[in-house]
Amino acid sequence: MPQSDGLPALEAQIARDLELTAHPxxxxxxxxxxxxxxxxxxxIVGAGQSGIVTAFGLMRDRVxxxxxxxxxxxxxEGPWTTFARMPTLRSPKLQTGPDLGIPSLTFQAWYEAQHxxxxxxxxxxxxxxxxxxxxxxxRRLLRIPVRNDVAATAINPGRLDDGGPCLxxxxxxxxxxxxxxxxxxxxxxxxxEWWMPDFVRALxxxxxxxxxxxxxxxxxxxxxxxALLGGGASAxxxxxxxxxxxxxxxxxxxxxxxxxxxxxxxxxxxxxxxxSDVPDLWRWRIMGNIMRAREGFPPDTYxxxxxxxxxxxxxxxxxxxxxxxxxxxxxxxxSRGPFHADFVICGTGIRQDVRLRPELAPFADKIxxxxxxxxxxxxxxxxxxxxxxxxxxxxEFLEKTPxxxxxxxxxxxxxxxxxxxxxxxGSSINGMNAAVPKLVAxxxxxxxxxxxxxxxxxxxxxxxxxxxLDWSKIKTG
Numbered sequence: 001m002p003q004s005d006g007l008p009a010l011e012a013q014i015a016r017d018l019e020l021t022a023h024p025x026x027x028x029x030x031x032x033x034x035x036x037x038x039x040x041x042x043x044i045v046g047a048g049q050s051g052i053v054t055a056f057g058l059m060r061d062r063v064x065x066x067x068x069x070x071x072x073x074x075x076x077e078g079p080w081t082t083f084a085r086m087p088t089l090r091s092p093k094l095q096t097g098p099d100l101g102i103p104s105l106t107f108q109a110w111y112e113a114q115h116x117x118x119x120x121x122x123x124x125x126x127x128x129x130x131x132x133x134x135x136x137x138x139r140r141l142l143r144i145p146v147r148n149d150v151a152a153t154a155i156n157p158g159r160l161d162d163g164g165p166c167l168x169x170x171x172x173x174x175x176x177x178x179x180x181x182x183x184x185x186x187x188x189x190x191x192x193e194w195w196m197p198d199f200v201r202a203l204x205x206x207x208x209x210x211x212x213x214x215x216x217x218x219x220x221x222x223x224x225x226x227a228l229l230g231g232g233a234s235a236x237x238x239x240x241x242x243x244x245x246x247x248x249x250x251x252x253x254x255x256x257x258x259x260x261x262x263x264x265x266x267x268x269x270x271x272x273x274x275x276s277d278v279p280d281l282w283r284w285r286i287m288g289n290i291m292r293a294r295e296g297f298p299p300d301t302y303x304x305x306x307x308x309x310x311x312x313x314x315x316x317x318x319x320x321x322x323x324x325x326x327x328x329x330x331x332x333x334x335s336r337g338p339f340h341a342d343f344v345i346c347g348t349g350i351r352q353d354v355r356l357r358p359e360l361a362p363f364a365d366k367i368x369x370x371x372x373x374x375x376x377x378x379x380x381x382x383x384x385x386x387x388x389x390x391x392x393x394x395x396e397f398l399e400k401t402p403x404x405x406x407x408x409x410x411x412x413x414x415x416x417x418x419x420x421x422x423x424x425x426g427s428s429i430n431g432m433n434a435a436v437p438k439l440v441a442x443x444x445x446x447x448x449x450x451x452x453x454x455x456x457x458x459x460x461x462x463x464x465x466x467x468x469l470d471w472s473k474i475k476t477g
Contacts, residue, residue, distance in 0.1 A: 010113040011141060013104045021102070027062055029189045029447065030454070033161040034168075034178030041065040042443060043169055044179055046185030048078030050134055050145045053098045053432060054183055057440035060100070061144070063447065068144060071172070074454045078187070080132035080215040085237040088125035089429070090298055093266070096424035097432030098138055099360055101439070107134050125300065152359050155182065157407035164450065167410055175239050181443050184413045185357075188350050189214075189390055191360070191417030195351035198342060199323045201227070208344040211238045215344070222246035227332055227341035229320055233259050236301045237349025242345070243308040250341070251312070252334065254319040263430075266423060272434040274392065275423030280374045287420045288385050350416060352387040364397075366405040368398040370420060389413065391421040394442020410446065414439055 010129040030172045032039045044051045047070035055068050064399055078084075079249035099105035111130065112120050139146060152168055158178060173281075194212040209216045211234040218241050226242045226243045228235055231253030239249045266272070275283065305312055315334075322333040323344065330340045347383035361393070392398050395418055397408040414435075416425055424431025448455070 003301070005330050007110075007113050007137075010104060010109055014102070014141065017102055017104050017440075020387060022060075024062075030451075031065065032164065032166075032180065034095060034158065034166060036161065037178075038065075038396055039160055039166055039178035039180065040067055041179070041447060042181045043069040043152075043179035044136060044168075044183040044185055044327075046070060046077075046143055046187060046190075046376070046415075047072075047139075047144075047146045047148070048181075048185065048187065048285060049182070049429070049432075049437075051185035051402075052135065052139050052142075052146070053100065053436050054439060055144045056098070056138075056142050057436045058443065059144075061440060061444050063444060066145060067148050067177070069152065069171070070148050072147065072148065074148045075136065078111075078132075079147075080135070082129050084128055085211075085241045086128060086233070086301060087304075088127055088298075088300055089131055090125070093120070093123055093126050093431045095430045097429040098135070100436060101435075105138070110134050110137060117393060125298075128388075150224060152327065153358055154362070155411065157405075159334065165407060165410065167407065172287060180410065181446060182411045183439070183443070185466075186357075186409065186413075186415055188358075188416045190415035191354050191357060192350055192352040192387075193356045194349075196348050197234065197320065197323075200320075203323060203330060203344065205327065207325070207342075208346070211235060211345060211347040218242055218245040218247070221343055224248070224342035225250065225340070226343050226345060227252065227330070227339060228345045228347060230347030230349070231255065231316075232347055233298055233301060233348065233401065234349075234451045235345075236305055238345050238347060239312065240304040241299060243305065243311055247343075248311045249305075249308075249313070250339065251316060252315045252318050252320060252339075254317065257296065257297065257314070258293075258317050259300075260293070262290045266290065267430045269434075272424055272431050273438075276421060278439075280396060281377075283420065283423070284370075284374060284376055284380070284385065287423060288380075288382055291385070292382070298429050317422075330333035351422060352384070352417060354387070354417075363405060366400055367408065368400045372400050373398075385420060388420040389417055391418050394445065395439050396423070396442065411440060412443060 015249055042160055044066065055066055060068055076082055096106050103109060106206045107126065108120055119270050151172040152169050153172055155432055158166045158168040160166050165329045166180055166183050167176045169179060169182060169450055171177065196209050196210050211462045221242055222245055224247050226247045226249045228239050228249060228251045235251060240247050240250050304379050318334050319432050320334055324331055329340045329342060330344055332341060368390045369386065370388050370390045373390045390398055391413065392409065395412045395414055397411050397413065399405050399408055414425065418425045422435065422436050
C-alpha cells in the first residue's frame, strides 16, 4: 500500500531535507546588466533530465539567476514520450541520479509515496512513462525556471555593461539573451546529427525514417514489410513497435549481436568520478572500446520482439551498400544480395560533427576536436572518435587555436558529445550523481573567479561585528 500521506508528506520531507542541507546559505551573486537590461548568470538550453538537474545543482549553490529553455512544448522535453519507444528504462531501478544525493528526492521515494514499497520491490525496470512523470514532478516541486517552445539559434561573444565577458544567445523568437555562462544540454545529437547512410537519406521522405523521429506513423505499416538497419537497442524498440502494429520486420546487423552491455561495467565510483582525469591515451582506449562495442539488447526488448516469431527475422553480418526505389518498393542492396521492403528505418545512432549544429556551425572551425589534441598510437586510429570535441575539465569547449576564441570556455556541453572526454555525460542517468556536481562546480568556479575583484573589495569592506566590546573592562598598553 502507498504511504498514508502520499506525495504531500514526501514533499514536506524534501523541503525539510533541502533546508537541513542548504549550507552555505549566503547569497554571493550580484545582478549584472547588458544594454541596461538584466543579464543571466547561466542559460541552460534543454529542459530534459540533464538540463533541469543541472539547474537544481546551480540553485543549491545559490546561483538562481538562471533560465532553462526548450524547443519542445511542456511535457515533450527529452525522449521519454516522443521517440523512446521502449516501455521501460535500460537503467536498473536502484540507480539514482536527479536526486543528487538527497534520498527523499529519488525516484524510489516518489514512486513508493504513491504506490507503496511493495509495488517498487515488485517492479523489474522503471516504466518510461513513470520516469517522465517523475521528472515533471521534480521540475514543478523544485520550481526550475523553464521556458518552453523556444530554441537557441545563434551564439556570439559580447560584453556586459561593466566590461565583463558574456555570451549573446539569439532565440527562435528573435530575442537576444545575455548570459555569463551557457550550458548546452541538447541531447544525444548536441554536437552532431542523427546519422543515416546517404543512400537512405536520398529515398523519398515517406519511405524512410530514423529511430529518433517522433512522427513515424506505425499504423500505416500494417501488412507492410519494414527493413530496419541497426543492431542496437533503439533499432529493436522500433522493430517491436512495427511488429505490434501488424508489420513484418526484417532487421539487418553488420555484426553478430551480443548480450553484453559494456556501459554496465563502468558504473563504479572510480570510473564515474575520475575517468576525465586520466591521460588521453587511456580515455581513448577505454572509451573507444566501450563506444565501439555492440550495445546489447535489453532482455525485455528482445522478449517483446520474439513474441512475433513468424513476422520477425534478424539478418546478421548483412550490411547495406545502397538503396533506391524500384517501382513502388524500396530495393536495398546488401552484402548478401538485394532485399525489397515497403518502408525503411535506420537505427544507426549519432555521428559527431559540430559543423552540423546550426548554433555551433558559425564557429565550429574554432572548436578543438580530439584530432587536434591527441595522436593515437599506430593501429589505434579511429576517425569517428577523433571527430569528438575535446573538452576542458568543466565540460567546456576549448579553442582549436589558443587565443582565437577564448569565449568558448563559457560554453559547457553536457551531452553525448562529451562521453569520450568524461566517460559519462549528461545523457546518462547512472553517471548523473558524479557528472552534474562536476559540471556545476566548473560553472561556479568560473563565476567566482570572474568576480574576484568584486569579492576582494567585499572582503576589504567587511565590518560585520559579532559583538560589541566593553572597552571599560579592557586595558591597553
